Amino acid sequence: MTTTHLPRTGRGPIVEVSDLRKAYGGRTVVDGLSFTVEEGEIFGILGLNGAGKTTSVECIEGLRVPDSGTIRVAGFDPIADRAEVTQVLGAQLQESALQAKLTVREALQLYSAFYPRPLDWRPLAERLGLTAKLNTRFGMLSGGQKQRLFIALALLGSPRVVILDELTTGLDPRARRDTWSLIEDVRDSGVTVILVTHFMEEAQRLCDRIAVINKGRVGALDTPEGLIGRSAGSTVISFTPSQPINEEILAALPGQATFDSKDGRVTLSGTDETVNAVISLLAQSHIWAYQLRVTDATLDDAFIDLTKA
Numbered sequence: 001m002t003t004t005h006l007p008r009t010g011r012g013p014i015v016e017v018s019d020l021r022k023a024y025g026g027r028t029v030v031d032g033l034s035f036t037v038e039e040g041e042i043f044g045i046l047g048l049n050g051a052g053k054t055t056s057v058e059c060i061e062g063l064r065v066p067d068s069g070t071i072r073v074a075g076f077d078p079i080a081d082r083a084e085v086t087q088v089l090g091a092q093l094q095e096s097a098l099q100a101k102l103t104v105r106e107a108l109q110l111y112s113a114f115y116p117r118p119l120d121w122r123p124l125a126e127r128l129g130l131t132a133k134l135n136t137r138f139g140m141l142s143g144g145q146k147q148r149l150f151i152a153l154a155l156l157g158s159p160r161v162v163i164l165d166e167l168t169t170g171l172d173p174r175a176r177r178d179t180w181s182l183i184e185d186v187r188d189s190g191v192t193v194i195l196v197t198h199f200m201e202e203a204q205r206l207c208d209r210i211a212v213i214n215k216g217r218v219g220a221l222d223t224p225e226g227l228i229g230r231s232a233g234s235t236v237i238s239f240t241p242s243q244p245i246n247e248e249i250l251a252a253l254p255g256q257a258t259f260d261s262k263d264g265r266v267t268l269s270g271t272d273e274t275v276n277a278v279i280s281l282l283a284q285s286h287i288w289a290y291q292l293r294v295t296d297a298t299l300d301d302a303f304i305d306l307t308k309a
């Protein structure tokens with residue numbers, strides 16, 4: 001199944017990466033990467049450890065110099081047009097970038113001074129739930145509060161795009177969900193978000209489109225639903241038949257991606273067509289299906305499938 005993505009906003013591309021290549025000490029880690037991020041979307045970047053995600057986003061941020069390829073951020077080159085890119089792009093800081101003794105207020109004031117037309121940090125702090133923490137030193141903040149501060153600092157320059165790299169790593173489930181709402185708020189305020197994450201639930205819930213990076217290349221690019229649909233099958237059907245079913249008949253059912261029969265339990269992944277075919281087969285053969293389960297495949301299933309060696 002192929003899903004055609006329509007940009008949420010129709011405002012056109014804001015980040016364009018074309019045939020990006022980067023090697024470290026002769027070892028290629030980004031190998032001809034190309035993708036386009038539409039303005040107004042949350043664009044996810046997924047991939048196994050070492051796939052080249054951080055290297056790629058650091059090239060977009062102008063923190064690393066590509067060996068070849070082109071990158072445009074709102075039409076600007078991150079290296080040649082550094083000043084212009086700094087005005088349109090907000091990047092999440094790494095924890096080491098802030099001194100532990102700096103208070104939240106001081107950090108917001110300091111980073112405001114970096115931009116010619118910064119947002120007023122007070123309402124921003126309010127929106128991010130940081131007002132009560134303004135006098136707290138960075139080193140005393142919880143993981144979730146630090147992430148809120150990083151989002152605030154990334155938004156201070158009123159960017160058109162923010163890059164968030166593993167923003168929710170280390171957060172408890174509640175703080176992670178709060179952060180997701182914040183990211184949606186950011187997107188709803190018109191800012192494009194590029195999100196690098198290892199959390200499939202996060203990507204499935206937040207991202208409009210996702211690039212799965214495999215060994216420095218785009219292995220797949222689609223909406224979360226599109227990725228799920230095009231990999232292992234969008235629906236998983238499992239049941240224990242009251243009598244054995246000929247495996248050749250099961251394997252020939254329409255729309256299915258995978259088939260497994262173990263210890264008397266049958267598991268198929270496929271489409272709605274597969275579900276209907278299973279039901280018809282069972283009815284025609286007068287077979288009972290015990291513990292029949294029909295579940296949606298998840299992005300997790302799709303990711304494992306798409307990053308198989």
Ligand SMILES: Nc1ncnc2c1ncn2[C@@H]1O[C@H](COP(=O)(O)OP(=O)(O)OP(=O)(O)O)[C@@H](O)[C@H]1O
Pocket residue numbers: 024025029047048049050051052053054055056
């Ligand atoms: N400065 C560097 N010098 C040498 N090798 C590097 C450097 N930075 C990254 N690498 C290597 O390049 C490869 C890609 O790293 P990168 O951080 O881009 O991957 P990633 O997809 O972000 O991984 P992760 O999910 O683990 O964060 C890795 O093998 C890493 O060890």
